[in-house]
Amino acid sequence: xxxxxxxxxxxxxxxxxxxxxxxxxxxxxxPQTRKxxxxxxxxxxxxxxxxxxxLASKKTTTVGVxxxxxxxxxxxxxxxxxxxxANMYHxxxxxxxxxKKKDKEIRVINTLLEKQVDxxxxxxxxxxxxxxxxxxxxxxxxxxxxxxxxxxxxxxVDIDHEAAAFDAVSTLVRxxxxxxxxxxxxxxxxxxxxxxxxxxxxxxxxxGIEYQEDLVRIGNYRYESGVEAMKYFLGLKRKPSAIFxxxxxxxxxxxHSVQDEGYKVPDDFSIISxxxxxxxxxxxxxxxxxxxxxxxIGAVAMRLLTKLMKKENVENAQVIxxxxxxxxxxxxxxxx
Amino acid sequence: xxxxxxxxxxxxxxxxxxxxxxxxxxxxxxPQTRKxxxxxxxxxxxxxxxxxxxLASKKTTTVGVxxxxxxxxxxxxxxxxxxxxANMYHxxxxxxxxxKKKDKEIRVINTLLEKQVDxxxxxxxxxxxxxxxxxxxxxxxxxxxxxxxxxxxxxxVDIDHEAAAFDAVSTLVRxxxxxxxxxxxxxxxxxxxxxxxxxxxxxxxxxGIEYQEDLVRIGNYRYESGVEAMKYFLGLKRKPSAIFxxxxxxxxxxxHSVQDEGYKVPDDFSIISxxxxxxxxxxxxxxxxxxxxxxxIGAVAMRLLTKLMKKENVENAQVIxxxxxxxxxxxxxxxx
DNA sequence: CTGTTAGCGCCTTCAT
DNA sequence: ATGAAGGCGCTAACAG
Numbered sequence: 200x201x202x203x204x205x206x207x208x209x210x211x212x213x214x215x216x217x218x219x220x221x222x223x224x225x226x227x228x229x230p231q232t233r234k235x236x237x238x239x240x241x242x243x244x245x246x247x248x249x250x251x252x253x254l255a256s257k258k259t260t261t262v263g264v265x266x267x268x269x270x271x272x273x274x275x276x277x278x279x280x281x282x283x284x285a286n287m288y289h290x291x292x293x294x295x296x297x298x299k300k301k302d303k304e305i306r307v308i309n310t311l312l313e314k315q316v317d318x319x320x321x322x323x324x325x326x327x328x329x330x331x332x333x334x335x336x337x338x339x340x341x342x343x344x345x346x347x348x349x350x351x352x353x354x355x356v357d358i359d360h361e362a363a364a365f366d367a368v369s370t371l372v373r374x375x376x377x378x379x380x381x382x383x384x385x386x387x388x389x390x391x392x393x394x395x396x397x398x399x400x401x402x403x404x405x406x407g408i409e410y411q412e413d414l415v416r417i418g419n420y421r422y423e424s425g426v427e428a429m430k431y432f433l434g435l436k437r438k439p440s441a442i443f444x445x446x447x448x449x450x451x452x453x454x455h456s457v458q459d460e461g462y463k464v465p466d467d468f469s470i471i472s473x474x475x476x477x478x479x480x481x482x483x484x485x486x487x488x489x490x491x492x493x494x495x496i497g498a499v500a501m502r503l504l505t506k507l508m509k510k511e512n513v514e515n516a517q518v519i520x521x522x523x524x525x526x527x528x529x530x531x532x533x534x535x
Numbered sequence: 536x537x538x539x540x541x542x543x544x545x546x547x548x549x550x551x552x553x554x555x556x557x558x559x560x561x562x563x564x565x566p567q568t569r570k571x572x573x574x575x576x577x578x579x580x581x582x583x584x585x586x587x588x589x590l591a592s593k594k595t596t597t598v599g600v601x602x603x604x605x606x607x608x609x610x611x612x613x614x615x616x617x618x619x620x621a622n623m624y625h626x627x628x629x630x631x632x633x634x635k636k637k638d639k640e641i642r643v644i645n646t647l648l649e650k651q652v653d654x655x656x657x658x659x660x661x662x663x664x665x666x667x668x669x670x671x672x673x674x675x676x677x678x679x680x681x682x683x684x685x686x687x688x689x690x691x692v693d694i695d696h697e698a699a700a701f702d703a704v705s706t707l708v709r710x711x712x713x714x715x716x717x718x719x720x721x722x723x724x725x726x727x728x729x730x731x732x733x734x735x736x737x738x739x740x741x742x743g744i745e746y747q748e749d750l751v752r753i754g755n756y757r758y759e760s761g762v763e764a765m766k767y768f769l770g771l772k773r774k775p776s777a778i779f780x781x782x783x784x785x786x787x788x789x790x791h792s793v794q795d796e797g798y799k800v801p802d803d804f805s806i807i808s809x810x811x812x813x814x815x816x817x818x819x820x821x822x823x824x825x826x827x828x829x830x831x832i833g834a835v836a837m838r839l840l841t842k843l844m845k846k847e848n849v850e851n852a853q854v855i856x857x858x859x860x861x862x863x864x865x866x867x868x869x870x871x
Numbered sequence: 872c873t874g875t876t877a878g879c880g881c882c883t884t885c886a887t
Numbered sequence: 888a889t890g891a892a893g894g895c896g897c898t899a900a901c902a903g
Contacts, residue, residue, distance in 0.1 A: 204896065213874085214874045215874090216873070216898085217874075219898060222897095223898085246649055247896090248897070249651060250589045250590050251895070253586045253879090255897045255899080261629065270614070272611070275606045282632050291647075292629065292630050293597065295622075295628075312582060313584065455817070458819060459819075481787060483795075541881095549890085550890045553888085559882085564888070565889090584879090587879070589895090590880080590897090592882055593882095874901105875903100876899100876902100877901105881895090882893105882894090883893090883894090885893105
């Protein structure tokens, strides 16, 4: 039924080794022979079996990607960066959603490894001991993407979330704000949660502003939780003049919450956040935010992984990509 | 180096056939033997090699997914539906972006087939003869997702774009609008472009409204092109009272374009579209739109594919999922 | 430049 | 319930 390399060899009157050589672009084939083989391939409609090749060569030219949720625009953007570079280096991607659930993460890591991926790109929640252990059983390189492990021993690419948050809040301070609230993510989340919260605190401290616990609400990164948190701030007797949201989505929720209550952004409340998702420039007022280069995070991580897979020696396997404050219209200078 | 099924067999004092049986949950193994094998597996840290298994069994439990662009929220949502169901049936996904470029599409279809995927899910631009031919060389089932071929011969799941557009425009008519402009996609695009435009025309016709060519602008589905198109309409001496945008993104662009010029939605202009992306309920006013069930399109397509892969016979391989008009706040009744 | 020969790690009859 | 043996389709030395 299926035509194999052996059929082609017979049809072309050569050995299967020769067919293998032309299929793999091995230069050691006489042009004439090469031509014969190509013709036989054409005639028979031969299609190389990558699984057999993988078994024989111990390379699958596919890499595993574990991702929290592909329907989340941030990860989708990162994934696009990954895929583009993978494609460029002739790798394919096996994509697995794991929803930041530890069990699911460990499970997909293992099935990916069973599938003999040549490398692994991991995005997820907290990196636990169990993760590290799963990684260690792997005989292929692994790079973390948009996450980091505590001890910084695993190759990774990310931004400095603490510094990004610091910059965001400092921008508020520079505009004269001193009553600055924060809509945070859960402090259990090391990157988007804890680190960004730490950046907020450090910025306040640096500015000599006292940290007030009731000026912090914990959201779940989503729009609705931004709306809710802002409602709470709006109900305070002593309202903040500015809000730092850990993510754009929550910030946009906050903007609409403000507007729905008849207030104005930035006239009555300034709002800033971190991410720079596409939507940030699709709201009114357009959102001032600290951009993280999502596509690049994916692209650089994948590029790093290709080097690791080729056993090239990399100078620095812990790369921090720069972030950048994008001044738009949701932050106003405070005239007091 | 790597521990194989043979090592486990020796360690457990059984044959590799037995190990294979316990690994594959074949019931014909004495519980006691099973236990011995499990222990050996544990002790050795054995991990089955899915590539070898794939070669021997001619099944890879992975399906290929060709997608226009994973960073597009609509496709990302569909992809999530696909992955969830795939996961449920123990399949993995190889994801390939093809940007609706015919060449790239054909190329990835072939590499996916070389990788011996058990099935293929295709989302893309127009299905050409070349596509059909590529599909025919496949010995595995293929289902189209959010697209359709002309002759409707390939299994597919999608919504009825023409009807969705018809419903959107009819909603406008029901609210008293008769000067209805459209921001369309390219008419070369069969689904989001041509079909939605046809729905617009039919709705006008049904309402006895004359079609006016200068009330139609062609956009590229993106926010910015919605902004541009709306600017054009705003510049007309005889302005439309309502705008139907082929996609939510363009509609949101139109809303902001209206607002930026000092007009109001829906007071001055009503706006409706098709899609119901998350952002639709994250703008002010919230966008009235005809929802297409993106997650379900992916989920149903994948479910259909699993049936096809199991050679179950399916009654209807051309499934049209229902759409639904979501009344929000961007459409007003015209008081004349 | 080309052919021969072993596997790669596992599944799957077919016996037993 | 278990074992033996023959591939699955291809790559990779090794000869020549």
